[in-house]
Amino acid sequence: MKRLALLAVVVAAGCTTVPPTNIHQPMSVRPAERPLTMAANGAIWQAGQGRPLFEDRRARYVGDTITIKITESTTATAKSNRKLDKTNSISAAVTSLLGLPGKSLLGLDLGAESANAFNGKGEAANNNAFSGNITVTVIDVLPNGNLLVSGEKQLAIGQEQEFVRISGVVNPSFVDAFNIIESSKVADARIEYKSAGMLSEGQILGWMARFFLNVLPF
Numbered sequence: 001m002k003r004l005a006l007l008a009v010v011v012a013a014g015c016t017t018v019p020p021t022n023i024h025q026p027m028s029v030r031p032a033e034r035p036l037t038m039a040a041n042g043a044i045w046q047a048g049q050g051r052p053l054f055e056d057r058r059a060r061y062v063g064d065t066i067t068i069k070i071t072e073s074t075t076a077t078a079k080s081n082r083k084l085d086k087t088n089s090i091s092a093a094v095t096s097l098l099g100l101p102g103k104s105l106l107g108l109d110l111g112a113e114s115a116n117a118f119n120g121k122g123e124a125a126n127n128n129a130f131s132g133n134i135t136v137t138v139i140d141v142l143p144n145g146n147l148l149v150s151g152e153k154q155l156a157i158g159q160e161q162e163f164v165r166i167s168g169v170v171n172p173s174f175v176d177a178f179n180i181i182e183s184s185k186v187a188d189a190r191i192e193y194k195s196a197g198m199l200s201e202g203q204i205l206g207w208m209a210r211f212f213l214n215v216l217p218f
Contacts, residue, residue: 019194024150024167028137031063058175059147064138066149066175068166070183072130072191077123084118130193134166146171149186165192 059066090113136151150167168186175181183189 017196019163019196021163021165021192021194023152023165023190023192024139024148026139027150027152027165027167029063029139031061057179058172058177059138059179060141060145060172062138062141064147065135065179066138066147066170067133067135067178067180068149068151068183068186069180070130070132070134070166070191072128072183074126074128076126078125080120080122082118082120084116086116088114130191132164134164136166142169146187161196163192163194163196165194166190 134151134153136149138147139150140148142148147170148167149170151165153164155162155164166183166186166189168189170181170186174185183191
């Protein structure tokens with residue numbers, strides 16, 4: 001029993017953990033059955049199962065597929081420069097005490113000066129680029145005709161698995177005749193590129209290290 005338990009632990013440790021996602025679920029669905037608009041007429045072509053002769057093949061039903069061209073490029077730059085100079089000076093002098101007591105203070109000078117200076121600069125820059133193609137599935141048709149799409153692409157390279165995921169809302173009028181649309185025209189777009197394997201796990205702190213980083217004050 002101990003050997004079986006140890007073997008189960010080793011096998012579980014060797015399994016690749018699928019990274020979590022915020023993509024709209026599900027990421028794929030079966031096409032919905034379309035009700036017959038006419039009774040079967042006995043011919044090869046059935047009116048309820050076909051599309052009009054002059055209708056294009058753009059995706060518009062649950063289960064149809066759309067290819068999204070991911071062309072995301074973001075650049076953000078922020079600069080800050082602050083400078084503060086402040087100078088104060090106070091001076092006092094006793095010049096004449098004629099007819100008054102305290103002549104010993106005659107000629108006394110008093111002076112005080114203070115100066116404050118602050119100079120701060122800050123700069124931050126962020127550049128991201130993500131490009132590629134992925135075909136997604138229509139998982140829902142919204143009341144206004146827009147399409148909710150979602151999809152995933154998995155690539156296994158050696159012991160590492162790459163996950164490319166995307167979902168969002170597509171306006172059918174933006175889709176071209178080849179069912180292709182750019183990611184910049186996808187509303188509420190959620191795009192992910194994650195990996196699972198030894199390389200990705202090696203970049204994550206262990207649970208004990210994270211615990212001590214959270215509780216230690218230094």
